[in-house]
Each structure stands twice: as C-alpha cells, then as structure tokens.
Amino acid sequence: MATFSTSSSALSAAVILLLGLFMANLDTTGAQVGVCYGMMGNNLPNAREVVELYKQNNIRRMRLYDPNQQALQALRGSNIEVMLGVPNSDLQSLSNPSNANSWVQRNVLSFWPNVRFRYIAVGNEVSPVNGGTAWLAQYVLPAIVNVYNAIRSAGLQNQIKVSTAIDMTLIGVSYPPSAGDFRGDVKKYLFPILGHLEYAKTPLLANIYTYFSYSGNPRDISLPYALFTSPGVVAWDGSRGYQNLFDAMLDSLYSALERTGFAGSLQVVVSESGWPSAGGFGTTYDNARTYLTNLIQHVKKGTPKRPGAIETYIFAMFNENQKSPELEKNFGIFLPNKQPKYNLNFGAHIDRIPAEYNETIPLTSDM
Template identity: 80%
Template sequence: MLGNNLPSAPEVIQLFRSHNIKRMRIYDPNPAALQALRGSNIELMIGVPNSDLQSLSNPSNAQSWVQRNVLSYWPSVRFRYIAVGNEVSPVNPGTASIAQYVLPALVNVFNAIRSAGLQDQIKVSTAIDMTLIGNSYPPSAGAFRGDVRKYIDPIIGHLTYAKTPLFANIYTYFSYAGNPRDISLPYALFTSPSPVIWDGSRGYQNLFDAMLDALYSALERAGQYSVDVVVSESGWPSDGAFAATFDNARTYYSNLIKHVKGGTPKRPGRAIETYLFAMFDENQKQPELEKHFGVFFPNKQAKYPLNFGTKRISDISSENNTTVFLKSDM
C-alpha cells in the first residue's frame, strides 16, 4: 500500500481471485481492505502494527481492537491468523523499546479471540525475522541468540500452549547479498543441481530449507518441539541493489512456489505454508530495493509467469501491501 499508483482495494481482491490466490496478509487493519474482503472467501492474516503493541498490552484495549477489527467483520471476512507485531527484536535499536509489549499484547489478543470462542479458527502469533537466530550452521545446530532468549522463550512457550505456529520472515536474498563469498547464488535461488551442504545424513540443496530447519532446531533447542512455522514473508527484489535482477527474482519466486509443497530435510513431506512478499512494487518505500519486491506491477499486470493454479496456490504480502500465499494440496 506504500505507493501512489496502486489499484483500489476492490480491484486488488478481484486480482487475487482472477489468479486463484486463496490467502492474503495485510500489515494493519485497513478498513478499505477489510471491507473489500467481505464475502471474497480469501483467508486473511491481519497484522497488529508495532505501533499498537504498547496499547494492546492493556487487556481492555486488546479486546476493543479485536472487536473493532476482527469480530465486526467475522465471518464474512475469513480471518486465519493475527500477527501481533512484525520483526520485533530486543536487540534491534529500532524495535528494542517495544519488545517488552509483544508477549502481553499477544496473550491479550489471544484471550480476546478465545473469549469469542474462535481460538480454533483464528490463530494468534507474532512474526519474527531471522536475526534472532544466533547460530544457523549447520541447520541441526540452529539456536536463538543468547541475548534474545528472555524475549523469545516465553513467546514460543505461549505458542505451544495455544497450539499456534510461529510466523517467520525468511529471505535468502539478504543472506546471499550479505555474504556472496560463502553463499552461492544457485543455493539461494533453488537452482543448485545437488546438495551444497551435508548435515549428517541430510543434504541441503537450497538455503531456504537450511534457514527454516535452523529455526526448527532453535525451537527444539529451546524445548518447544511442537511449534510449527509459517513462512509469513519470502521474496526477492527485481531491482535496486546487488543481485536484485528481474531474472533472479523470477527464478526465486517460481522455484519457491514449486518447492514449498514438499517440506524440508528435517520436516519432509509436509507442505510449508508460505506467503510471498509482496503483491505490488511500492514506489514510496525506501531504500530503493524495497520498491521492487512486487510480483505484480501497479497496473495489475503480472511481473512473472507464476503458477497460482488449483494445485499450488500462492498468497501475497505487503507492509501496508499484501502478501501472497503459497500452498500445495495439504
């Protein structure tokens, strides 16, 4: 939504439907988007913006937020998830001051959903980024950073109790761009013809699986074996920075859509619920590469020939945009 040339909310819903995209992520309770979603049958992940976390650490404020932005639209809007905060970290200067509010806001929103009897239909979680992982190599040694354990452990403990997945934003692009000497482009783009690393008996042919399995290992190392992971964002920019090319982005999105139906070496045979970032290029974002994550142009033309067909569906993401969802027949 951070663009001055983007289609209206009803047009976006029609675009999702015409491409058979079954799920969407939005990053705040945008009334125009929610109104347009009524009766669309598109399942929604809605975000509590980071700026609202402190307020929602008060239970009555959380109750009001859920009433206003979820219950007043339910069931004509098919809420699937509520993401309470996005990429909050106690060691990131930009979010450290609000990290203390994530758990109380998460619990209060969960309690508001439970008091409405909807805890089985609408799952409440938070979206992390991979900077919370301290060790990721090999994947079986994955562990959270020591200085975020006091933050993350109670959150994932609550998710176990609530039988709710953790949301994770996983970008092989940033890992590759940050270390092209040690990470090969084929490994980041799913194009390596054979395993690049071996972790015991498990061979890793792509970085996405290695990152996701490192997160699973970190959850297990923290004692939470039953928490599943939903990949709440993944994408590749088509311009604006190193390795951000149209061909690389097309390759990444196409291969990601094919890949997530099959699981990871650590969790094989289980489709990975995955949301593509993002629906549109957004010309008002900074820095430059952030303008180029769209899988559609603002004029609603597809940027890449992606298959959101009946067997594989993909939902799209926005930061005040929307996320496209990817899933196979689960």
C-alpha cells in the same frame, strides 16, 4: 451392450475420480502460498480491485499489515484467508486488555465470518537487540495474550490463531542447520512468547529471505543455492543433504525451537519470502522470477528435517514506490497497473487454463 455400458460407466467414474484428485491437488497447491498486500505506494489500485486480482489469480491467502478498513470491507465474501497484522505502533496500546478487546471487536469480530481470518500477527520483526524496535519488545507478549484472550472469549481460538512474526536475525547459530540456536541476548524475550504459542497450539510466523543472506555474503553463499537451482546437494548435515538455502534456514529455525526444550513441536509459517527485481546486489528480473517460481513449487515438499507442505506468503503483491531503500520498492509480483511481472502459477482451476496454454514454467534456472 450391457458390458459396454458397465465399462463405460466405470471408465467415466475413473475419469471423474482422477479429475477430482487433480483438482484437489490444484486446490492444495493454491492454498499453500499466499501473498502479502503492502500498501506503501501512491499509485496502487483500490482495495476492491486488489481483492479481485487475488481471486483472478487464485491467490487464496493474504497477509495484511494493518486492519485497513477498505481492504477488510473488500474481503467480505471473497473466501480469501487473511493474516491480519497488529502494527508495531499498536503494541503498547494492546498490552492493555481493554484496548485489545476493542481492537479485536472493531477489526476482527465485526467482519467475521464474512472475512476468513486465519492468523493475527501481533507485531512484525520486533527484537530486543534491534535499536528501532527494542523498546517495543516488552509489549509483544502482553499484546499477544490479550488479543488471544479476546479471540478466545468469542470462542474462535481454534479458527483464528494469534502469533507474532520474527525475522532470522534472532538466530545466533544457523550452520549446520541441526545446530540452530537463538541468540543468547534474545532468549529472555523470545522464550515466554514461544511458551504461549506452544500452550495455544499456534504456529510461529517467520520472515525468511535467502536474498539478504546471499547479498550479505556472496563469497560463501552461491546464487544457485539461494535460488533453488543448485544441481545437487551443496551441504551435508549428517544424513540430511541441503540443495537450497531456504531449507537450511528454515531447518535451523526448527532446530532452535527444539533446542528450547519446550517449543520443539511448534510449526512455522513462512510469513514473508521474496526477491527484489531491482535496486541492489543480485536484484535482477531473472533472479526474482527464478526464486519465486521455484519457491512456489518447493514449498509443496517441505524441508529435509520437516517434510510436508510449508505454508508460505510471498512478499509482496505490488512494487511499492514509497518504500526505501530502493530495492524495497521492487519486491512486487504485480506492477501497480495490475500487470503481472512474472508468469507465476498459484494453482489455477482447470476451467481457467486457456486452450493455448501448452508451456510449462521452468523450475530451474541456467544461471
């Protein structure tokens, strides 16, 4: 009896340990992928319903593009980690330290710690060579520094990181990935920002879309390479083999950071990535489902250059009917009626998996 009791206890302990490790792995998986909450639709659910939808689907990180007060109120006590955006329209104002202090007090400190802010993204895709945002470039670094100083004054600089989100048009050389380099005409703008991020030990935020690279050059970029479905290595870069375009794009950015000579240790958070399901070339439901399913699985692993989990935010939570052009309306992973477009797994807890759940999501496509 004693022997049986000891063995039974050991077996129970082992089962509990394995279950704990499994749950921890689910938690890590779920925590790595967030979803961007855009609001450019006139038929979207209210903020409280949206936050509940995040919780129901175990989506533990949210990107907000502006400090929408209804959303921030709804996030109180939700335990969802938030990337809060400073809209481009506020950059000039926040280049004044007093205005930045007021902004942080009103939109961050008045909600902390009931809202778990993770990042503040000061500006989105501002570029000195983009006609639409070029005039704002002069304000990005001052706004970053002022918001950072306001966060630091509150003693929260280790909890809330202040950065900015770039897009891949700032990369001048992207192939091979080891040759990655920034455009010569953006370095004067970008390098001081990177220097500050390095000083503050803050990741760079980057919006990375294989869709736009593929749709802009389908002759040289194959659909399987863009969708993570290539059966083998497509491109070799020295000893590194690239089986998908996402890794190649991200590693070209890491190479560009290293090439600055001072920002090589910066981490990159993928602040947007997605695939539209309609409205343009290559925009099908199956392509979007395949890309998103594979992205969620792939970012657990890292790239050939930088192995390890990649913090990533899917764009976007909903189809947004007030965006343009047409394909921009179709990035959502949920419809405005809160029905899911795809069967995506954000690492649901073990007690939420229904008994009849006995199928696996395909990680590759037969396209």
